[in-house]
Amino acid sequence: MKNNINGFSKLSKEKKIDWIAQNYFSEPEKATQLIKSYWNADTKLQQLHDDFIENTITNFYLPLGLSPNFLINGKYYTVPMVIEESSVVAAASKSAKYWSERGGFKTTVFNTEKIGQVHFIFNGDKSKLETFFTKIKAKFHEDTNGTTANMQKRGGGIVDIVLKDKTAVLENYYQLHATFQTKDSMGANFINSCLEQFAKTLKREAVHYSDFTSDEKDIEVIMSILSNYVTNCIVRVEVSCPIAELAEKNIPNPKEFAEKMVKAIRIAEVEPYRAVTHNKGIMNGIDAVVLATGNDFRAVEAGIHAYASKDGQYTSLSHAKIENDIFSYWMEIPLALGTVGGLTSLHPLVKLALEILEKPSAAELMQIVAATGLAQNFAALRSLTTTGIQEGHMKMHLGNIINPFEANTEERLIIEKHFENNTVSHSAVVTFIENLRK
Structure with missing residues (x-):
């Protein structure tokens, strides 16, 4: 069992690699060499890739x-x-x-509208919540003007906000269900920023709403997040x-x-x-x-x-x-x-x-x-x-089966020629290569 490590994220990339190599590989030097072989020679480009996520050690390539x-x-x-x-x-x-x-x-x-929701718990009179929402709806727009200004210039922004009663599926559960237009941006950060402000506005206004009892003023926001179910x-x-x-x-x-x-x-x-x-x-x-x-x-x-x-x-x-x-x-x-x-x-x-x-x-x-x-x-x-699906797929897959055997050009041509009229399977290719090399 490997030792636990504290502060891994604070280690340099070199030290992260050294720790992985020493703890998980019987030949640490070979592991380190493999990891570094996928680094980009352009250090500026490599740094760009390193910054995409946390704890990076190398690049993982896929074909384009x-x-x-x-x-x-x-x-x-x-x-x-x-x-x-x-x-x-x-x-x-x-x-x-x-x-x-x-x-x-x-x-x-x-349509190109996207959806976000503020999920909250309200333990009180539904009709009072509905009246409250109607009275403060404009506040949601006012409080997010700074966030939406640039998006509005591009023709996007908040399309609508509605109050949804979900108490039939979960006790005291309600939503602020908002639709957004984000134009050419996917808009996740924009939407989530708006939603988090909606939540703050909701809680702030509830505290000062005179028709709510003390219990009703205590709206519990569970979370504010966009939805990836974009039915609009x-x-x-x-x-x-x-x-x-x-x-x-x-x-x-x-x-x-x-x-x-x-x-x-x-x-x-x-x-x-x-x-x-x-x-x-x-x-x-x-x-x-x-x-x-x-x-x-x-x-x-x-x-x-x-x-x-x-x-x-x-x-x-x-x-x-x-x-x-x-x-x-x-x-x-x-x-x-x-x-x-x-x-x-x-x-x-x-x-x-x-x-x-x-x-x-x-x-x-x-x-x-x-x-x-x-x-x-x-x-x-x-x-x-x-x-049938396998005929074309396996012929395309033939190269992947051959590659681990490091076939030379002549061998590859013989193998490809043979399987033009024969069924491709991993075992068939391996057997043919073994016989070819005898």
Whole structure:
């Protein structure tokens, strides 16, 4: 068992590494060498990365790839994607090219409002609380004028604040439920600053409200925090074409293909076990772009999966139908994204990714991200309903299986040639390499 350590955060980076190496590795020097090999040679750039989080010792690299040929609302995009999973970028690219030849992706942003809440306990007369809230509502706006001034100049700010009675689910529980418009900023710090001021205003005004009893004046604020469930920040993405136009090399019977796709999605709509994996495929595309553009993929994941359960059962995010010989395929999801502030102005590769996307607004980025998610979903379902998911995935994964064996160029060519017409699996590749080297 390792020794506990006090004051770890106060140690220098070198001393943190030395402590880790000495306590957790049989060969401390090798561990130290590996950790330092991922440092950036540019010390200024390395310092920038060190400052992103606490207790940093090195950088953890993920590949940045590009998926071209995304035709969205008549405009072409090359989409940057950060992900470690084999075949995701290739699949998205293939779908993008496929649909670019069939009219492309059509997207609509319905709203871009975000939500925050002050959760509090009020042990008193509900009608008196409602009257009190009505009388002091303007105070919430007045007390946050300093915080909202710059956002208002950009066309954003506080949209509304309402009092919500949640006592039916938890005794004496109420909310200040606020909606915000943050324009091109994700706005988390802005929203949380406003909410914390709302809480202070609520408690201050309650103390001086003459109609409250002494018990009612003692409002207990539990917490003030934004919500990642952004049901007022929805984007729709869709593709459609005549069934006959679905035909290509691997789709010789487009009618049969379309019907099978619709059935596959219906299964994901009614079967949660399938829906989770189905939606994970959508998130492969979404998360990769969210990460590349410096946005919070954990918040996006949480909000989207909650949305998939909004009707009481976890279900498919995407849908499809055949009507009048037209195949239609669509998705509506909540997406709270930003293109200014945070990592977007700090991380050099995030800046690069946004340049590649031609400096999109937050609403435009929502559309790009949604289109990438639907493209990824289409690619996965096309494989599942035709050749099977493993054929393409494992061929893309072949390089990852070969790499630990440090194959030379000649060996790699022989291995790749062999598996052009043979099933790829880890054991099959290992056996082939061992036989090749005998």
